[in-house]
Amino acid sequence: MPARALGHGLGARETKPPATYRNVMPRDTIVRMTAPESESLSDDALLGRYAAGDASAARVLVDRLAPRVLRLATRLLQDRAEAEDVTQEALLRLWQIAPRWEAGGAQPSTWLHRVAVNLATDRLRRRRGVDFDSIDEPDDPAPAAVETMIEDDRRRALDQALASLPERQRVAVVLRHLEGMTNPEIGAAMGIGVEAVESLTARGKRRLAQLLQGRRDELGYDR
């Protein structure tokens, strides 16, 4: 099933024989860093330090990576508690793969976001009780008004509008336009074809425009 393909891709990546940090940093070489030193390192290097036993690297990575993952999961799931669970689970998988992480390959942040997307879409499937792609969503209903919009805060307005979208449209739009994933990647994550992704994205954008209609002045878009 395509939905599993992305997950399997990640799984396969986890099991690759790696040129790991173990090769360049022996396990018993526990390096302690000062805070400014650790903050100047790349995510890759920090993950290597973490794998080598440096406890301070974990905090820097959490502060650097987790907020974006939490925001993504919240946008997809529209449930803060579930989003925190997904963030914690995705990070746990990163910690587990750290000793086998290939330096110079994929960025930990990119990998982490893909894992979070898979975990979130799995939860959405379970929430629906059936396959994510097996239920037709109703055609675009009349747009609901975006209530309690905070003036001069476009991102909040966008988040509110996204929350009002039907679930699959929201996921497709978030992954395409906020995460920058390709349509085949989104199709794999959602278990649908590329054409369905394009349709969902187009409908989602159309509805977003309707939801935000008449708000351009409020959002600072002058005529």
Added chain:
Amino acid sequence: MTTDRRTDEAGGFDESLLDALFAEARDEVPAPLPQAFEARLVAAARAAQPGAAAPRPGWLARVRAMLADVGGAPSLAGMGVAGLAGVWIGFAAPGSTSDLVTTFWQGAASVSPSVSDWAAPASDEALALGDLLTLIGDDTQ
């Protein structure tokens, strides 16, 4: 900001305006984590850290583990009773085994501890068995 090209006649958002919103949202720095959630994530990270030394168990845990090796608390009670019995026997210094047995079983006073007394009837039985074999031998001849 001139956005006429990005808005439609109805005053809504056209695609380019939405794309601008998406771009802003992508670039926006996310809010920092709530402190409690951050602490939870860091604790989970350290728990999963390779080579993280397991915390040394306290003395009570070590005693419990030692007890578990010999069967747990019930076995400690058994060992205690046996030890106390040993101490009591040491201090009381009972004179002979027969006195000690008599203390617990009054009927033991009538039992002779002498081996010869026990062996005598056995020799009688052995004699009777010899006679019986002789008789059987006579019959078969």
